[in-house]
Amino acid sequence: MSANSPSQQQFAALDLGSNSFHLIIARLVEGQLQPIFKFKQPVQLAQGLNGRYLSDAAIARGLDALKQCAVRLEGFTTDSVKVVATHTLRRAKNRKQFLAAAAKVLPFPIEVISGREEARLIYRGVSETIADSVGELVIDIGGGSSEFAFGKNKQASVLSSRSVGSLACTTQFFNDGKISAKRFDKAVVYVRQQIEPVANALAGKRVQAVYGTSGTVKAIYQWVSKTINSSASGLTMADLLACRDQLIAAKHVDNLQTEVISDDRRVSIVGGLAVLIGIFEELELERLQPHDAALREGVLYELAQEVLRLEDVRERTIYSLAQRYSVDEAQASRVWRTAYQLYQAVAAAWQIDSHDMELLLEGAAKLHEVGLSISASGVQKHSGYILSNAYMPGFNAEEQRLLATVVRFFRKKLKPEEFPELALFDQSQLVKLILILRLAVVINSDRQDRRLVDGVSVKESQLTLKLTKAARLDAVLQAQLDDEAATFKKLGYRLLYVAS
Secondary structure, three states: OOOOOHHOOOEEEEOOOOOEEEEEEEEEEOOOOEEEEEEEEEOOOOHHEEEOOEEEHHHHHHHHHHHHHHHOOOOHHHHEEEEEOOOOHHOOOOOOHHHHHOOOOOOOOOEEEOHHHOOOOOOHHOOOOOOOOEEEEEEEEEEOEEEEEEEEEEEEEEEEOOOOOHHHHHHHHOOEEEEHHHHHHHHHHHHHHHHHHHHHHHOOOOEEEEEEEEEHHHHHHHHHHOOOOOOOOOHHHHHHHHHHHHHHHEEEEHHHHOOOHHHHHHHHHHHHHHHHHHHHHHOOOOOOOOOOOHHHHHHHHHHHHHHHOOOOOOHHHHHHHHOOOOOOHHHHHHHHHHHHHHHHHHHOOOOOOOHOOOEEEEEEHOOOHHHOOOOOOHHHEEEEEEHHHHOOOOOOOHHHHHHHHHHHHOOOOHHHOOOOOOOOOOOOOHHHHHHHHHHHHHOOOOOOOOOOOOEEEEOOOOEEEOOOOHHOHHHHHHHHHEEEHHHHHHHHOOOEEEOO
């Protein structure tokens, strides 16, 4: 039976973390997701981040793990699998080298997500798996960063990502394996400084429950249960300080007992504990409850929602941004209507026939004028800047760059040298979306509800518009179309317009 057969639809989420790669597969049972397979492979990408470059050894470890995941994902379709990468690949300047090599062993695109998006998805994973949602703080300590999310009723109101993680902290303060009270104190002070903005964001929030996710929290909880408090129902500051004392007494990471700290966790546990103690102190926490759900569960729930309920969080993000920047809804609708008409005609021939391409074009059409909130002069630059820097839930980093670029060049001179390098998309796809949006904006430049295009046809790189009588009598529109025809030609395309 196929992994995607209607009688037993399955979904998979793969989290490429700084410490480990985690794969989870779940099947749909009476409308609920039931995990049926979990796979974890220690990779320690963060340990191989020399400066801002992934080492060859780290890349090799990552590719080996992806090969193992690929075997377990045979039979899955692209719309039932989502792969996300976090802090280490966000930072690595040579991530394109890794992503290019990964594409040869894993037949699914890897999305490098922002820290805030990571925090949102972690919160989603936890909030979907707890009975009551009454004001919970979710903390995830990864290898390279720590994520914080606060919300209630499954809606996050505070999201933050800070560059303090278990491996990063271990490397910075305990790189030679030696452990001392002085080093520990320095590490904790550093952590507190880094997460002070989180404490400020949470000021006045009523936190009724605190959940900790990730391998670091689970490892420390198991440590406490085995050596300090066998009946522990969570982690307290007293528990953490007792663990710290054991580490200081050991003097070196190699002296830690294997039955307490596993070999794969040994390289990061000291820094991880320092991070957790710093979080407890700065946020003034009393107790933290370990929770099994994490980023991959959040990705899984969102993926299943998109496929099963035909809901896409990116659509809500587009609507929210349009509202926030008081976009002219009538004009945005006109431009999108025309852009969709053009898209339908060219999508198959231009090989942009996908849900993602359509949604990105829709976002560009509906948000191309967000920059009017700054100034009408250079609106395309202002709109591009806003969309480059706004927090856009549901969009991965590359989708956001592509969307911002399409909007940045919806009018005036095109500058291909400013186009971003893309891994998930082809440059040609970017160019095609830009041409469609520019044409849709020109056709609706009078900001009136007039029927100007009777039909659209495409033959390879040639796009032909069938214009109505009203369009052919509009001298301004004719001049604008002439300009766009010149732009098309510069990019290797041809624009024609004829009487309908």
